[in-house]
Amino acid sequence: MKPTQIDGWVLADPKMARAILTGRQRQMRVPLAAPLAAIACEGAVIGLREACVPGRRRSDGVEMATDRKRAEFVAFADGWRRDRSGRQWRAESPRDAAEKWLAAMHMPGWATRAQLVIERRTMGRLRAIGAEELVAEGYRTLLPLAFWSRRRFAARWDVLHPQCGLRWADDPEVAVLRFGTCRL
Structure with a gap:
């Protein structure tokens, strides 16, 4: 059965959309201040918006x-x-x-290719991300290279969250959302 009611939306660039659609990304971090963090409880359905x-x-x-x-x-x-x-x-x-x-935020709702069903929501600090979580976030990592994957994740986070208090160096509190993907 496919979920139909959308509780919220996540905006994805082409790289993130590809990782979600191929099943490589099964988790995402969201700043606690973001509206998505408030509505993304277990069982919530989040629509994927892409450019x-x-x-x-x-x-x-x-x-x-x-x-x-x-x-x-x-x-x-x-x-x-x-x-x-x-x-x-x-x-x-x-x-x-x-x-x-x-832009992803202007994509028509009928064009959604996938919905994310939140399976687990936990809280934590941004910089507490480990090698296994980097893999769940869609980063290919081998233990000797985990340091580089973490640096790529940090750089990408800062591009998406440049505001003071949300940057990697600020180590904000985040909601860690584990999801299953329902392709439409």
Whole structure:
């Protein structure tokens, strides 16, 4: 059975979306100050939003970029398309700089490819992340290389959370969300 009611949304860049869709990422950390931390309790369903290009077909069948309101489908960075009825197909990845990319926050709800069902929610400090948790966060890590994975995670965290009090060096409290993925 597929969950349908969305309790909240997570915005994913193409790398994170790919890690979630392939099952490589099964966990994420969220600052306690973020709205997602408040609604993400066990059993909550979180929709995955990704950057996409809204598209439609011309009368000759050729795909073209369009605005969000007239979109018949959306194209994702990995080349997959999803239409309003939920049908999916793969085509060439959008590469044209003039394509009308929508930021993840503007992706239409009907284009969601996956929902995350929260299985466990715990609290902790950001910098308490260990090698096993790095793997659950989608980072490939071998014990000799765990130091580098941790540094990559810290650098990425700081890009996504540059605010004072939320940076890696500030070691904020976070909600650690373990989830199962329901592909749609």
